[in-house]
Amino acid sequence: MQTQTYELNMGPQHPSTHGVLRIILELDGEVVVKATPVIGYLHRGIEKICEGKTYGQTIPFTDRMDYMHSMNNNLGLCQAVEKLMGLEVPERAEYIRVIMAELSRIASHMIYAGALVNDLGGVTGFVFLIRDRERILELFNKACGARMTFNYIRIGGVQQDVPEGWVEECRRFVDDFPEMMHTYNGLIMGNEIFQARMKDIAILPPDRAVAMAASGGVLRASGVNYDVRKDDPYGIYDRFDFDVPLGTKGDNWDRFIVRMQEMEQSIRIIDQALKQMPEGPVMAKVPKVIKPPVGEVYHHVENSKGDLGYYVVSDGGMKPYRWHARRPAMVNLQLLDELCRGYKIADVVAILGTLDPVLGEVDC
Amino acid sequence: MVKFLLDEFEPAQLSNLLGQEVAIAGEGVSRALIVTPEQLIATMEALVTKLGFDYLGDLTSVDRGAEGLEVVYHLYSLTNQREIRVKAKVDAETATVPTVTTIWPGADWFEREVYDLMGISFAGHPNMTRLLLPEDFEGHPLRKSYKLQKRV
Amino acid sequence: MEIEKGIERLNDQQVEEFVQKNIILTSLDAVFNWARGRSLWPLSSGLACCAIEMMATGASRFDMARFGYEVFRPSPRQADVVIVAGTLTWKMAPAMKRVYEQMAEPKWVIAMGACACTGGPFNESYAVVPGVDKILPVDVYIPGCPPRPEALLDGMLKLKEKIQDPSKARVKHG
Numbered sequence: 001m002q003t004q005t006y007e008l009n010m011g012p013q014h015p016s017t018h019g020v021l022r023i024i025l026e027l028d029g030e031v032v033v034k035a036t037p038v039i040g041y042l043h044r045g046i047e048k049i050c051e052g053k054t055y056g057q058t059i060p061f062t063d064r065m066d067y068m069h070s071m072n073n074n075l076g077l078c079q080a081v082e083k084l085m086g087l088e089v090p091e092r093a094e095y096i097r098v099i100m101a102e103l104s105r106i107a108s109h110m111i112y113a114g115a116l117v118n119d120l121g122g123v124t125g126f127v128f129l130i131r132d133r134e135r136i137l138e139l140f141n142k143a144c145g146a147r148m149t150f151n152y153i154r155i156g157g158v159q160q161d162v163p164e165g166w167v168e169e170c171r172r173f174v175d176d177f178p179e180m181m182h183t184y185n186g187l188i189m190g191n192e193i194f195q196a197r198m199k200d201i202a203i204l205p206p207d208r209a210v211a212m213a214a215s216g217g218v219l220r221a222s223g224v225n226y227d228v229r230k231d232d233p234y235g236i237y238d239r240f241d242f243d244v245p246l247g248t249k250g251d252n253w254d255r256f257i258v259r260m261q262e263m264e265q266s267i268r269i270i271d272q273a274l275k276q277m278p279e280g281p282v283m284a285k286v287p288k289v290i291k292p293p294v295g296e297v298y299h300h301v302e303n304s305k306g307d308l309g310y311y312v313v314s315d316g317g318m319k320p321y322r323w324h325a326r327r328p329a330m331v332n333l334q335l336l337d338e339l340c341r342g343y344k345i346a347d348v349v350a351i352l353g354t355l356d357p358v359l360g361e362v363d364c
Numbered sequence: 365m366v367k368f369l370l371d372e373f374e375p376a377q378l379s380n381l382l383g384q385e386v387a388i389a390g391e392g393v394s395r396a397l398i399v400t401p402e403q404l405i406a407t408m409e410a411l412v413t414k415l416g417f418d419y420l421g422d423l424t425s426v427d428r429g430a431e432g433l434e435v436v437y438h439l440y441s442l443t444n445q446r447e448i449r450v451k452a453k454v455d456a457e458t459a460t461v462p463t464v465t466t467i468w469p470g471a472d473w474f475e476r477e478v479y480d481l482m483g484i485s486f487a488g489h490p491n492m493t494r495l496l497l498p499e500d501f502e503g504h505p506l507r508k509s510y511k512l513q514k515r516v
Numbered sequence: 517m518e519i520e521k522g523i524e525r526l527n528d529q530q531v532e533e534f535v536q537k538n539i540i541l542t543s544l545d546a547v548f549n550w551a552r553g554r555s556l557w558p559l560s561s562g563l564a565c566c567a568i569e570m571m572a573t574g575a576s577r578f579d580m581a582r583f584g585y586e587v588f589r590p591s592p593r594q595a596d597v598v599i600v601a602g603t604l605t606w607k608m609a610p611a612m613k614r615v616y617e618q619m620a621e622p623k624w625v626i627a628m629g630a631c632a633c634t635g636g637p638f639n640e641s642y643a644v645v646p647g648v649d650k651i652l653p654v655d656v657y658i659p660g661c662p663p664r665p666e667a668l669l670d671g672m673l674k675l676k677e678k679i680q681d682p683s684k685a686r687v688k689h690g
Contacts, residue, residue, distance in 0.1 A: 040496035067565035130575035213470030295394035
């Protein structure tokens with residue numbers, strides 16, 4: 001019998017595309033023959049706008065790129081500019097930065113897991129994860145007054161010291177976390193339907209993952225040990241003892257479970273950082289007008305999505321001559337087509353969820 | 365710790381190793397390997413096979429005004445833990461460099477983004493179309509000649 | 517049929533009182549508006565950062581369901597109000613406009629966040645619509661970048677007021 005494939009449009013306004021992603025699916029019945037992602041529906045021209053701002057003014061734009069893991073975005077840019085200027089950051093600020101970045105990573109992974117189970121029909125899991133995420137947001141709120149877009153990490157340190165009682169509250173969160181993890185283990189990972197939807201679906205071999213420049217959880221789920229925090233330690237990450245969770249197969253399940261384990265490792269880092277954090281200033285002596293010397297710098301950090309890099313070119317003036325961000329979510333999203341081929345249309349949602357694209361970062 | 369390739373090798377040594385006459389520009393963190401578009405593919409292949417740069421960190425471009433355009437590659441080696449910045453200089457009129465998707469397939473969207481925003485086309489790329497902006501958009505916003513409007 | 521004895525006939529004044537006590541006279545519109553304002557079904561049209569705050573508003577801590585607005589619909593055919601949560605780009609604008617046109621009347625638009633109100637930090641960009649009111653008729657503007665969940669709830673309640681008493685929102689000219 002002669003059959004025909006047909007095209008189906010998914011998005012850009014679709015509940016499970018994590019924003020404004022459009023996928024053009026070529027289908028043979030229910031089986032995906034080709035999935036072409038179309039991006040750019042949230043392209044705001046941040047790189048061009050930043051060329052017209054001072055270095056300090058570009059930090060808020062990084063908040064709005066990967067709005068799940070904003071703290072780390074701030075951190076990457078500030079460290080890039082500090083690297084170019086040769087600036088030393090006070091000890092206490094370094095510790096606060098690490099704590100904030102790791103808390104932010106947990107919050108980001110919570111949204112990742114929540115959105116994924118929500119897309120697969122497990123609304124209860126979503127509600128629990130969002131509830132616990134609120135505790136982290138409350139910590140951020142107390143430290144800098146914002147819940148999502150912080151502009152807290154500045155060139156030379158952090159904007160202000162954490163308020164009184166903050167460290168204790170953070171400590172309580174760290175202590176309560178195993179209990180939360182226990183809930184997720186039962187509610188999400190223990191769910192048979194969820195496992196059936198995830199295991200052995202969309203396998204990504206390690207050599208292909210490296211060739212496609214994938215990073216973060218997507219790369220590590222395939223068993224490639226590459227975490228910028230370990231391989232190219234920035235800030236004070238070399239002082240902490242933590243593991244890099246690795247997958248074995250590179251299927252949906254591995255991509256999910258690796259991130260859940262990463263949350264536990266982040267808690268370990270926060271725990272150590274809270275114990276070691278010294279007293280002292282939180283801001284280095286930075287000139288009022290930041291003018292890095294002529295030159296260029298590339299600095300990368302481990303974002304919750306992967307290897308986030310900043311490339312800043314200075315012409316010696318107040319404004320960056322060129323400002324570029326290497327966005328891991330965009331690079332990882334390239335894999336969507338080859339991962340979806342041969343699977344059912346319902347799996348597209350799960351595969352997309354495990355790639356964890358944040359469209360603000362994909363499109364920039 | 366990650367080693368910067370240019371710390372490990374002298375320029376002459378590196379030219380010898382890569383089989384290409386390469387120049388080095390900049391100081392400190394700004395150092396980069398400069399190649400011409402003709403040398404690009406041979407240099408990149410040598411970097412992959414001889415020095416193990418298996419991971420494409422970043423691919424972007426800079427408009428240097430009168431000095432033309434630059435395509436900037438940040439390469440990383442997962443096996444040897446080293447990094448390097450490579451620049452291909454090209455003038456603004458021709459604005460064409462060969463594609464590196466043959467070496468790293470992951471360069472696909474990077475190159476399309478550069479084409480979209482900077483207007484540098486990559487010869488041999490399988491799908492050289494705009495990535496982010498709509499098809500009917502005019503101009504390439506990251507060129508210095510493209511001016512933004514005033515805030516309204 | 518015989519009329520039961522012992523029941524006094526009501527005089528006109530008593531009838532009037534009786535009616536006023538037990539029957540409410542109103543226009544159908546007012547009743548509809550009363551109901552509409554209390555159970556708006558928003559379209560889940562998250563565009564950017566604000567969408568996450570919109571999700572947080574719907575989730576357990578802020579619990580939009582307290583006000584009857586929790587029924588987020590993925591289909592524009594079933595929605596009453598579109599919360600434009602995030603930056604609208606020119607590439608996305610036709611899709612957004614189409615989604616709005618697919619909604620059944622009566623329908624309302626909430627511009628959530630600085631980007632939706634004016635373009636926000638991306639106002640000068642070549643790709644961003646400087647305010648969704650360039651393409652959609654906006655009823656409520658919620659500033660903030662992103663607005664806190666409390667602000668979104670306040671915006672929804674403002675919309676409720678507007679729906680229930682349209683004269684409140686009428687702009688006087690001249």
